[in-house]
Amino acid sequence: xxxxxxxxxxxxxxxxxxxxxxxxxxxxxxxxxxxxxxxxxxxxxxxxxxxxxxxxxxxxxxxxxxxxxxxxxxxxxxxxxxxxxxxxxxxxxxxxxxxxxxxxxxxxxxxxxxxxxxxxxxxxxxxxxxxxxxxxxxxxxxxxxxxxxxxxxxxxxxxxxxxxxxxxxxxxxxxxxxxxxxxxxxxxxxxxxxxxxxxxxxxxxxxxxxxxxxxxxxxxxxxxxxxxxxxxxxxxxxxxxxxxxxxxxxxxxxxxxxxxxxxxxxxxxxxxxxxxxxxxxxxxxxxxxxxxxxxxxxxxxxxxxxxxxxxxxxxxxxxxxxxxxxxxxxxxxxxxxxxxxxxxxxxxxxxxxxxxxxxxxxxxxxxxxxxxxxxxxxxxxxxxxxxxxxxxxxxxxxxxxxxxxxxxxxxxxxxxxxxxxxxxxxxxxxxxxxxxxxxxxxxxxxxxxxxxxxxxxxxxxxxxxxxxxxxxxxxxxxxxxxxxxxxxxxxxxxxxxxxxxxxxxxxxxxxxxxxxxxxxxxxxxxxxxxxxxxxxxxxxxxxxxxxxxxxxxxxxxxxxxxxxxxxxxxxxxxxxxxxxxxxxxxxxxxxxxxxxxxxxxxxxxxxxxxxxxxxxxxxxxxxxxxxxxxxxxxxxxxxxxxxxxxxxxxxxxxxxxxxxxxxxxxxxxxxxxxxxxxxxxxxxxxxxxxxxxxxxxxxxxxxxxxxxxxxxxxxxxxxxxxxxxxxxxxxxxxxxxxxxxxxxxxxxxxxxxxxxxxxxxxxx
Numbered sequence: 215x216x217x218x219x220x221x222x223x224x225x226x227x228x229x230x231x232x233x234x235x236x237x238x239x240x241x242x243x244x245x246x247x248x249x250x251x252x253x254x255x256x257x258x259x260x261x262x263x264x265x266x267x268x269x270x271x272x273x274x275x276x277x278x279x280x281x282x283x284x285x286x287x288x289x290x291x292x293x294x295x296x297x298x299x300x301x302x303x304x305x306x307x308x309x310x311x312x313x314x315x316x317x318x319x320x321x322x323x324x325x326x327x328x329x330x331x332x333x334x335x336x337x338x339x340x341x342x343x344x345x346x347x348x349x350x351x352x353x354x355x356x357x358x359x360x361x362x363x364x365x366x367x368x369x370x371x372x373x374x375x376x377x378x379x380x381x382x383x384x385x386x387x388x389x390x391x392x393x394x395x396x397x398x399x400x401x402x403x404x405x406x407x408x409x410x411x412x413x414x415x416x417x418x419x420x421x422x423x424x425x426x427x428x429x430x431x432x433x434x435x436x437x438x439x440x441x442x443x444x445x446x447x448x449x450x451x452x453x454x455x456x457x458x459x460x461x462x463x464x465x466x467x468x469x470x471x472x473x474x475x476x477x478x479x480x481x482x483x484x485x486x487x488x489x490x491x492x493x494x495x496x497x498x499x500x501x502x503x504x505x506x507x508x509x510x511x512x513x514x515x516x517x518x519x520x521x522x523x524x525x526x527x528x529x530x531x532x533x534x535x536x537x538x539x540x541x542x543x544x545x546x547x548x549x550x551x552x553x554x555x556x557x558x559x560x561x562x563x564x565x566x567x568x569x570x571x572x573x574x575x576x577x578x579x580x581x582x583x584x585x586x587x588x589x590x591x592x593x594x595x596x597x598x599x600x601x602x603x604x605x606x607x608x609x610x611x612x613x614x615x616x617x618x619x620x621x622x623x624x625x626x627x628x629x630x631x632x633x634x635x636x637x638x639x640x641x642x643x644x645x646x647x648x649x650x651x652x653x654x655x656x657x658x659x660x661x662x663x664x665x666x667x668x669x670x671x672x673x674x675x676x677x678x679x680x681x682x683x684x685x686x687x688x689x690x691x692x693x694x695x696x697x698x699x700x701x702x703x704x705x706x707x708x709x710x711x712x713x714x715x716x717x718x719x720x721x722x723x724x725x726x727x728x729x730x731x732x733x734x735x736x737x738x739x740x741x742x743x744x745x746x747x748x749x750x751x752x753x754x755x756x757x758x759x760x761x762x763x764x765x766x767x768x769x770x771x772x773x774x775x776x777x778x779x780x781x782x783x784x785x786x787x788x789x790x791x792x793x794x795x796x797x798x799x800x801x802x803x804x805x806x807x808x809x810x811x812x813x814x815x816x817x818x819x820x821x822x823x824x825x826x827x828x829x830x831x832x833x834x835x836x837x838x839x840x841x842x843x844x845x846x847x848x849x850x851x852x853x854x855x856x857x858x859x860x861x862x863x864x865x866x867x868x869x870x871x872x873x874x875x876x877x878x879x880x881x882x883x884x885x886x887x888x889x890x891x892x893x894x895x896x897x898x899x900x901x902x903x904x905x906x907x908x909x910x911x912x913x914x915x916x917x918x919x920x921x922x923x924x925x926x927x928x929x930x931x932x933x934x935x936x937x938x939x940x941x942x943x944x945x946x947x948x949x950x951x952x953x954x955x956x957x958x959x960x961x962x963x964x965x966x967x968x969x970x971x972x973x974x975x976x977x978x
């Protein structure tokens with residue numbers, strides 16, 4: 215084997231991973247908490263990989279809570295036919311997603327999904343997951359975080375891993391497999407998951423891994439906080455775990471997260487998730503959030519203030535998106551936190567989820583302490599509806615809280631639930647009218663968060679549907695027969711609910727809510743809604759409802775002057791990027807228009823499969839210093855460091871493209887991160903350094919030696935500033951230097967290199 219051939223591998227056999235699709239809002243909270251807890255307990259043996267960074271943002275591609283005829287789909291195993299199809303393909307040994315059939319076509323049409331699009335999307339995702347995990351050799355233990363939206367694709371990822379000759383042990387945790395026992399059971403019964411971690415995962419993960427490490431790569435006995443499948447008896451065994459004391463939890467660690475990659479274009483602040491509490495004091499009938507944390511637990515003010523200071527110092531944090539289910543569950547404590555920020559002169563922006571319990575004096579204090587956003591679960595301005603929801607709030611409470619926050623200059627996202635059973639058209643119109651009046655008074659501070667009513671396991675309403683006038687319906691027999699061996703599980707899964715305020719009433723209320731989120735800038739309701747929620751706050755608590763890029767056309771974004779960023783999605787789900795001049799942009803648009811004039815309905819054909827456009831892009835790539843990946847994701851392991859030492863290793867980010875640029879007599883290098891869309895304009899002399907780094911990771915000392923051997927116009931101190939700026943913008947990453955305890959043979963000359971005498975740079 216050639217020395218250095220495995221430079222893209224992981225250097226730890228244990229991995230925490232998130233699989234798309236789930237929108238990137240802020241850096242994920244779960245791995246930051248899990249990695250910090252493991253490290254505090256003496257375990258520093260895990261890497262982290264967020265595969266969402268390589269693909270377009272997409273949310274619930276296979277599923278929508280509102281059907282084409284207003285159906286109210288149940289979020290249990292929401293896309294069960296697709297899940298069963300993947301499980302069957304895994305057992306048959308074929309590709310996980312290939313080809314279509316009559317039943318899949320029927321499912322797509324019933325759900326209002328274009329069959330060709332869904333087929334293409336999942337086939338591309340399958341290729342992406344296969345390509346990504348093929349680069350990660352020798353994995354022994356993998357933990358996945360699972361939401362409803364990425365349950366299907368996590369199963370696909372697990373299937374690729376389980377097909378290895380030496381398959382890793384796989385644990386899944388997170389909100390969906392905790393709330394949906396049917397989802398957990400299907401994955402366990404199929405053998406794709408070995409264990410499911412239920413509820414908060416810190417101590418559960420540590421216990422599983424300790425057992426695994428001492429049991430010859432297996433797990434013996436029952437571990438608290440998990441569900442497992444007993445193959446011999448066919449039973450699922452669940453064991454509870456005592457809740458943690460959050461006052462004893464360590465500060466979340468973002469060291470192994472590519473922090474700059476989450477800092478989207480136009481977002482000036484580095485925002486991370488954090489929490490002052492776990493759980494909720496309330497038990498709203500439609501909410502399953504309380505089930506994950508079980509009961510309300512608070513941290514001490516001194517502890518959280520010290521943690522905030524630590525994150526500011528270590529990671530350059532400028533904003534906090536609090537993930538608390540209820541940030542103002544104990545109002546005196548929230549005031550004490552704000553006062554502590556002011557006393558310690560901690561200058562950060564922050565916000566979080568709150569109930570409608572607020573007074574003007576407290577709101578003014580919070581604003582002074584940096585609070586810029588409150589997400590209020592208003593849900594309704596009708597007292598009868600609020601009572602049915604078990605909100606423990608009244609219309610007067612809602613109005614008072616909104617007036618207090620808005621009057622203090624704090625932006626508010628007000629949550630509304632179209633289609634709640636017991637609500638009515640008259641009541642919802644009343645809610646819309648009151649909201650509209652507030653919107654006119656505070657047009658720059660008040661926006662909506664639209665969350666159509668859905669039924670899901672874990673809600674109080676789920677176990678008492680008849681009391682709310684709802685009737686559940688199961689899945690069609692034809693879908694269940696896709697994998698009949700799972701029928702003991704799937705026969706108990708609901709597909710939809712019918713009844714009070716569902717169907718056309720729910721659909722109409724949803725359209726009213728969307729209308730209130732619009733401006734006159736765009737007539738497309740969905741697109742404008744996506745735009746409004748994306749720009750509404752620095753924390754992006756809401757999600758884009760559809761993909762941003764297509765596979766059949768380049769999305770062009772003007773950067774400056776004559777420079778444009780072009781992006782599209784490849785047939786392996788990667789975001790491809792290139793830098794174009796005005797002339798090149800015009801040339802591409804002429805090529806695209808010519809082809810569509812001759813073949814107007816070729817929109818399903820990928821750009822790189824079109825010879826003329828593929829050749830055009832190849833020519834464009836020749837003018838780039840760093841080009842975008844076309845087929846396989848570049849998997850590299852970042853280790854975030856605020857400052858760079860002379861011995862620290864630097865590498866290019868996985869998402870960087872760069873091009874030497876000349877315009878109006880000046881020459882510079884334009885560098886873009888196609889993940890976060892940040893653009894960095896650097897002196898022309900940075901070009902050779904990027905090429906040097908593209909060959910292999912380099913230390914700062916090596917870069918200086920390289921600089922001193924060259925004749926450049928830019929002084930070294932300026933180069934250092936540029937390197938630091940590019941690191942903070944996500945163009946460069948710091949990585950770890952790793953000793954590889956294997957013997958590598960140079961095939962070209964037969965020379966042997968002992969790993970103990972030479973270091974290999976392995977990147978994630």
